[in-house]
Amino acid sequence: MLLDDVLRNFLEKYNLTKSEEPSKRYFIAATPRCGSTLLAKLLGSLDIAGYPGEYLSEDDILFAAASACIDFDIERYMKILERVLQSQNGIFGIKEMYYRFIHHEKMFYLYNYIYIERRNKIEQGVSLFKLTKTGKSHSELEEKKKLHSFDYSFDEISACIKLLCVQNALWWKYFRKKGISPAIIIYEDFIHDISGTVSRILKEVMNISDYNPENIPPPPINKQADGLSEYYYNRYIYELKEKGNAFSKIAFSEFASYNKLEGYI
Numbered sequence: 001m002l003l004d005d006v007l008r009n010f011l012e013k014y015n016l017t018k019s020e021e022p023s024k025r026y027f028i029a030a031t032p033r034c035g036s037t038l039l040a041k042l043l044g045s046l047d048i049a050g051y052p053g054e055y056l057s058e059d060d061i062l063f064a065a066a067s068a069c070i071d072f073d074i075e076r077y078m079k080i081l082e083r084v085l086q087s088q089n090g091i092f093g094i095k096e097m098y099y100r101f102i103h104h105e106k107m108f109y110l111y112n113y114i115y116i117e118r119r120n121k122i123e124q125g126v127s128l129f130k131l132t133k134t135g136k137s138h139s140e141l142e143e144k145k146k147l148h149s150f151d152y153s154f155d156e157i158s159a160c161i162k163l164l165c166v167q168n169a170l171w172w173k174y175f176r177k178k179g180i181s182p183a184i185i186i187y188e189d190f191i192h193d194i195s196g197t198v199s200r201i202l203k204e205v206m207n208i209s210d211y212n213p214e215n216i217p218p219p220p221i222n223k224q225a226d227g228l229s230e231y232y233y234n235r236y237i238y239e240l241k242e243k244g245n246a247f248s249k250i251a252f253s254e255f256a257s258y259n260k261l262e263g264y265i
Helices: 004-012 036-044 061-067 074-084 098-108 120-134 155-179 194-205 227-255 258-264
Strands: 024-030 092-097 112-117 183-186
Touching: 004 036, 004 061, 004 183, 024 036, 024 098, 024 194, 036 092, 036 112, 036 227, 061 074, 074 098, 098 155, 112 155, 112 194, 120 155, 120 194, 120 227, 120 258, 183 194
Parallel strands: 024 092, 024 112, 112 183
Antiparallel strands: none
């Protein structure tokens, strides 16, 4: 199929003849299990902040179909999405992980950036570990496999934490190199003040200051953490302490700060 045919099939409810470029563009920079999907769905539900999604992901059905077209061109694909998937006030949003973004970063030089991260990287690592075992990314999706306490793995959770720290550092290295000052969201603060956080982002990134926080809908995704997450987390902390300071330094010191990570990278 041709790219135009695929886009008509997937985006038939949108105006494919719209020629105006968005007046504002923003990019949600993310790491796995940081809360970026919750943020994107909340912003998309407002109808004034674009409809951000992972439009460069092979898991996105639109991208998967488009990239299989014989005339696929990623820059043209993005230009069409910018026109079609902007909200009525001319705002377009996208979210992506670093490892996909960096291959196409020149396409996003006109964008404002939002960076969302978790303060507790061990909890984030546990969440990523569960995802790798179940294939379940969000609670609105059907769970593919039921985890049990015996599925726990200290080494695999450590690998997830290291991966997250590296990606986190790569984002900040990129921001500093390009002189970008992203709007920052800390997940733990975000979930305790969703309306306040969304209102701040609307104002800082999109210059929308008159939106009533009471109109922000409830989160469309339930929190993933459960009793098993707590068990994994507490067991990991216990084993980390049992292994002693020497192990902790070897395993985490080079991943613990952005400055040290720049040397590693």
